[in-house]
Amino acid sequence: MSAAPRPGYLFRPPGELSRSGVLDVGLRCAHSCRFCYYSFMAEKAGQFDALRRASFRSSEDCLAIVDRMADFGLINFDITGGEPAMHEGLPDMVRRASRRGLSVRVITLGQFLLRPGGGRERLLDALLKAGVTDFLFSLHSAGEEGFREATRGSLQTVLDTMEALDAIGFQYSANTVIHAGNVAELPRIAELSASRGVYHHNFIVFNAYYRWDSPASIADLQASFPDIAGPLTRAVAVLYEAGVAVTVRYLPLCAAPGLERHVVGVVGVHHDPHEWMNRAGNPERPPGYCAEPLPVPLDGPRDVYALRFGPRRLDFGAEGAVSAVAVRGDDFKVFPPLCRDCAAMPYCDGLDPKYVVLHGLAGLAPFARMPGSPPLTLARRAYLPAFALKRAPLADMRGAIARVLGRRPLALDPLVTALVDAGEGAATTLEALRSQTCGAAEILACAAAASPGRARNTAARNARGAVLAFFQAGDLPAPELLARSVDFLAGHPELSLANIGGGTADFQALLSGDSASSALVVRREAFDAVGGFQDGLGECLGWDFRLAAAAAGHFGDSVDASLLRSSKPGRVDVRHHEFPLVIARNADIFPRGAAPARR
């Protein structure tokens, strides 16, 4: 068995920060989305005048931003605007991204892609030729009339574009802004997505940002949470059945019971693998400033959204007032007294005070328990479909999502196969394994071979266990090692690997070259998904396997190191001759040109 080829997607580890960026080409836009953030930007003018008058950034600037994002170690990015399909330099930007090893997604209302670009071929074909990885289409309505009412664009044009992509097996994502005008049709929008090549659907609850600055200004757009909850729940069910990942942005955690794992707000947004880490906007600033990732803490939101406790009262004049026991940032969101004892507060955005004035607190209820570690709830961490990142144009994203959704929990008392490398000390390890306390185990000795990876793979082919435990010759496992490992995996259905006796399963540590690994206990399906160990590797075998497993959505964690005494050194020096091989094999995890450095 040799390791499987890369499938064109990557699972980002839940809890890690995003490594996505944004190229904002400028605000110029021909569309008229009712809920556009950039409405009424021009003083004393119509809602969309600023978008019509805006100019695009130069292609030269845009290409420089792409280069700088790559230099900063981002691995993929969105191109947005305005309407980026109106920028004549769009194919060049995509081409530059491909050349720099970045995957690239175009965010668009999908109105111009089937038109000729540059006077000859269709813009869609030019972008495909340039290597575009993904599109994020706006699907704000399920009907032509509703779409036109919401955007002044044509739904049929979007669907025609999707059909052209479906015909070549190119999967893509979709965005729906939830507003008062489309709440009832959310399930039908989901059906549209499900019946086409959408692999990830974002529902974005309308945000009253920028000039949407008073309760009265948003009264026609902001749907109430009790009105949203039912249709949204049905829409998510439709997408689940179709194997489509779903993210719901900017909804208080209690507003749609049962959908907690889908919710991302200002809390946790930078842990969404598609979120932008650098700055959008700033057209007057140089490319380096725009491309530079912002500092975001690993365990919470950006400082501007930090939770601040203390009584507050926000006054909206004749429209009303809101009392709060805590706020996020500069009163950006509030937590009314109802939230005082809610266990979810560290994970929850809270409420827009304008929303509270408009709709009150109906449908909201505090949680008694909310397991997790900030900023992500346990439910979110365990929802792996949300962490799949498209890296190649024809990647089978739905297949990847189906595989993680279809994972079964470990059976009670599963059979464990312990496999021991050949070499000095192997007999001692085999003897120690005979006194394991776990219910059912078989013990196999790997044959001596030039390639330890091949020897392990050959032995694994004969293994009957649902869990495989790999030991180096000379390892001394404690009697309860296998039982504890199985308990660990059974208690963490989202994890596939238990790392024992040294080394790390922490993804950042893996990337930074911490290659130490003693025993590795792994679910059989993860072993099969990775395709086993890599031929030609020795001391870096475990490191390479854990990286490849993470990329396939099989993550791990460390279990009590005292369960194993290892005869081998715990770390491999970064100058080891196998390091470049491992980096090359896992090039879609490491940013291009990056070399791991010991932390």
Ligand code: SF4
């Ligand atoms: S903090 Fe408040 S809004 Fe958020 S989940 Fe709890 S009760 Fe709901």
